[in-house]
Amino acid sequence: MSSRDIVLGRIRRALTDVPREETPENSPVPRDYWDTHARRSDAQRLDLLAENLADYRALVHRCPPSGLPALIAELLAARGARSVVAPPGIPADWLPDEIERVADDPSMPPRELDALDSVLTGCAVAVAETGTIVLDAGADQGRRRISLVPDHHICVVRAPEQIVDSVPQALARLDPSRPQTWISGPSATSDIELDRVEGVHGPRTLEVVLVSAADEG
Amino acid sequence: MSGTYLGMPSFPTAAAASTRDMRLRGNLRHATHTIRAKREQAVAELGDWQELRAAGAALKERTLRHLDHYLEQLEDAVTAAGGHVHWAQDAAEANRIVTDLVLRTGESEVVKVKSMATQEIGLNDALARAGISAHETDLAELIVQLGDDLPSHILVPAIHRNRDEIRDIFRSKMGDRGRAAPKNLSDDPRELAEAARLHLREKFLNAKVGVSGANFMVAETGTLVVVESEGNGRMCLTLPETLISVVGIEKVVPTWQDLEVFLQTLPRSSTAERMNPYTSTWTGTTDEDGPSDFHLVLLDNGRTDALADTVGRQALRCIRCSACLNVCPVYERAGGHAYGSAYPGPIGAILTPQLRGVGSELDASLPYASSLCGACYEVCPVAIDIPEVLVHLRERVVEGGTVSVRGRRTTVKPAKGHAAERAAMRAARWTFEHPRALRAGMRMASHARRLTPRRLPLPGAGRAWSDSRDLPRPAPESFRDWWRRTRGPDAGSADSGKAEVRERGERRDGGAR
Ligand code: SF4
Numbered sequence: 170m171s172s173r174d175i176v177l178g179r180i181r182r183a184l185t186d187v188p189r190e191e192t193p194e195n196s197p198v199p200r201d202y203w204d205t206h207a208r209r210s211d212a213q214r215l216d217l218l219a220e221n222l223a224d225y226r227a228l229v230h231r232c233p234p235s236g237l238p239a240l241i242a243e244l245l246a247a248r249g250a251r252s253v254v255a256p257p258g259i260p261a262d263w264l265p266d267e268i269e270r271v272a273d274d275p276s277m278p279p280r281e282l283d284a285l286d287s288v289l290t291g292c293a294v295a296v297a298e299t300g301t302i303v304l305d306a307g308a309d310q311g312r313r314r315i316s317l318v319p320d321h322h323i324c325v326v327r328a329p330e331q332i333v334d335s336v337p338q339a340l341a342r343l344d345p346s347r348p349q350t351w352i353s354g355p356s357a358t359s360d361i362e363l364d365r366v367e368g369v370h371g372p373r374t375l376e377v378v379l380v381s382a383a384d385e386g
Numbered sequence: 387m388s389g390t391y392l393g394m395p396s397f398p399t400a401a402a403a404s405t406r407d408m409r410l411r412g413n414l415r416h417a418t419h420t421i422r423a424k425r426e427q428a429v430a431e432l433g434d435w436q437e438l439r440a441a442g443a444a445l446k447e448r449t450l451r452h453l454d455h456y457l458e459q460l461e462d463a464v465t466a467a468g469g470h471v472h473w474a475q476d477a478a479e480a481n482r483i484v485t486d487l488v489l490r491t492g493e494s495e496v497v498k499v500k501s502m503a504t505q506e507i508g509l510n511d512a513l514a515r516a517g518i519s520a521h522e523t524d525l526a527e528l529i530v531q532l533g534d535d536l537p538s539h540i541l542v543p544a545i546h547r548n549r550d551e552i553r554d555i556f557r558s559k560m561g562d563r564g565r566a567a568p569k570n571l572s573d574d575p576r577e578l579a580e581a582a583r584l585h586l587r588e589k590f591l592n593a594k595v596g597v598s599g600a601n602f603m604v605a606e607t608g609t610l611v612v613v614e615s616e617g618n619g620r621m622c623l624t625l626p627e628t629l630i631s632v633v634g635i636e637k638v639v640p641t642w643q644d645l646e647v648f649l650q651t652l653p654r655s656s657t658a659e660r661m662n663p664y665t666s667t668w669t670g671t672t673d674e675d676g677p678s679d680f681h682l683v684l685l686d687n688g689r690t691d692a693l694a695d696t697v698g699r700q701a702l703r704c705i706r707c708s709a710c711l712n713v714c715p716v717y718e719r720a721g722g723h724a725y726g727s728a729y730p731g732p733i734g735a736i737l738t739p740q741l742r743g744v745g746s747e748l749d750a751s752l753p754y755a756s757s758l759c760g761a762c763y764e765v766c767p768v769a770i771d772i773p774e775v776l777v778h779l780r781e782r783v784v785e786g787g788t789v790s791v792r793g794r795r796t797t798v799k800p801a802k803g804h805a806a807e808r809a810a811m812r813a814a815r816w817t818f819e820h821p822r823a824l825r826a827g828m829r830m831a832s833h834a835r836r837l838t839p840r841r842l843p844l845p846g847a848g849r850a851w852s853d854s855r856d857l858p859r860p861a862p863e864s865f866r867d868w869w870r871r872t873r874g875p876d877a878g879s880a881d882s883g884k885a886e887v888r889e890r891g892e893r894r895d896g897g898a899r
Contacts, residue, residue, distance in 0.1 A: 171473070172472075172473040172474060172475050172479060173473040175473075175475055175793070176473050176474075176475060176635070176684070176686045176690065177454050177457070177458070178793065179686065179690035179691075179693075179694075179790075179792075179793030180453050180454045180457070180635075180690055180693060181454055182694065182790075182793060183690050183691075183693040183694035183790060183793075184451060184452075184453070184454070184693065184694075186696050187451045187452070191451065191452075192452075193448060193451075193452040193455050193456070193640065196444075196447065196448035196451055196452065197444060197448075198441060198444040198445050198448055199437070199440050199441055199444060200441055201434075201437045201441075202434040202437035202438045202441055202647065202650075203433070203434045203437070206431075206432065206433060206434070221660065225659070225660075225663070275674035275675070279590070279591045279625055280591050283587070283591060296661070298660065299660040299661035300660060300661065301661045306672070306675055312624075312674070312675040312676075313620070313623075313624045313666075313675055313676055314624045314625060314675075314676075317617065317620050317621065317624060318625075336646050336649050336650050336661075337643075337646035340642060340643060340645055340646050340649075341643070345604065345607040345609045345642045345667065345669055346467070346607065346609075346669050347669075347672075348666075348667065348668045348669070348672050348675055348676060349665075349666070349667040349668075350620065350664065350665070350666055351649075351661065351664065351665035351666075351667075352663065352664060353659070353660070353661035353662065353663050353664075354663050355663065356615060356616050356617035356663050356664060357615055357616070357663050358525045358526075358579060358615060358616050359542065359615075359657075360524070360525040360526040360529070360542055360544055361525070361544075361549055361552055361575040361578055361579070364575040366575050366576050366579040368579075368583075369525060369579050369582065369583055369615075369616040369617055369618070370523075370583060370586065370587070370590070370616050370617030370618045370620070370621055371616075371617030371620060371663070371664060
């Protein structure tokens, strides 16, 4: 007998108390928890996202669509970044000419990726109540490793359409067959005497740009 | 004690040793109190916490009651998505499967992200015997591994180490396993974290094989979920070519939607955050993104025996948030090592004896490592009634009975007169001789009387007494509280923890129970 059969056999013997007529679906699960913890306007949702991102030490910037390229240029210049990995879905005019744009190339050795200054991505969805951005390897987000290895991550969120209130709403929008990374602030550890230190292995600086037509002046 | 829990002394012996260690106690106290204050805030932010808790418990219950169905569904989904599924009856088989998989890649090093299942089975030692070095990559696990000792807390495994000790460990040991720490390394946590970043980055960038556990596996879609803070998990899950995940069979949840419950309760209950910094999900393999070879090892190792016990089964709902450790007066005194397994604290006291049986002195003593105060139940995000299971396991130690051992119904004899009984008695005595632990216990009991067992199953001589007499019900106000109320807060005790205990107790008045 295979181990598979043995383990499944043990499980079935262990569950003899479960009535025959009980199916997985009719084993009751109360779902009276909430879909969202408040009703919010688009503007309130955007503000809450900004607040919660900042609370977990992401650097938050806001701009209208027309101001995006200038803001990105400014953020890169402030760090002295010269090389930026950007997936194909990032429009060419988002990056200034003097910056070396590096493609998201699966054959690139991790060490080369490590030598790049920054990464620029979009996101699949953002969660206001938790201050989370979710990347799902879409065309403007790229492979998982590009938002991991470089030390500086700029992530662009389009408001209001990419922002949801809550975790349940985010999951409903996402496709589980795509690899996902949920990011809530830069990486952190409290392993040494519970002192929080930001940035252990992921990008130590996370900048989130919230782009909203409502901010058009 | 190089990385193994075998042959550990029984709970009271180990606990007595660690209560003598003032530093460990100070650190633990600071850690548990800090985390639990923050946690209360994070939980209070959600007005539907009790509903989420009820849903989480029910979802896990549904899964456990139909575990065969969900595991088969999971296996199909993972396989369809390009992954390979292996089944392991016990630790030895799981270790053999992983070792073979690593050897097949021709590699002699693997990077690991913290996983309690691999700790439970002693995977690192098994790999070492096959000439494979496993590098732990969580900061705390790295400290533990370099310091050649054992984790003491689920969430902050190196909580028993101070910063100056960590600096010394990094300075003297990092060089042996790769990039050395800078000579002038200070004990500033920032510098220590930076040293770890540089040391481990070398490993990540070269890694060909990653080993992980998982917090959840979604039966419907075959998706695995890893919840973490530092980013070492993402490194291990995405940079290597081969990924091997060792996961207990109880970690399955029915649907993708069900994650909406646990992704809300786990971070808040665990690290007291709205959301942890990083959560990774993956389904089989993805072309040119992450590992091209994915293996899932489904681990039984005693879980089906726990499943067969209709009272003990609920321990398998655990999502390893560690909230129960942080509120446990006995854990705070005894420290994590005293529990002698990968699972410390209240959850360890009910899980370990079920996974391993109550045959050894240590395992027979664990159900007594509690004052039955019920605080662990109240914080548990999947509503595991830990006191109920403890009482049930005490009965098993004392009276014996029919249990499942490796899937076979077996009758165990009462521990009466055996070494196990003596260990259990010592544990009970240890708990009752620590006034603070007991006081917190009695106080909680009076606020949550339903939790108190009607009969106190004491072993041996005490048993006749407890069999024939109902345990006196706790008075609405315990004697100690009355004493303190009428004599003022400083009466009769030099225990600095009392204000805190009082505050908790008061908030419990009229609470959920
Ligand atoms: S038993 Fe409950 S509180 Fe304790 S670690 Fe498990 S889920 Fe958390």
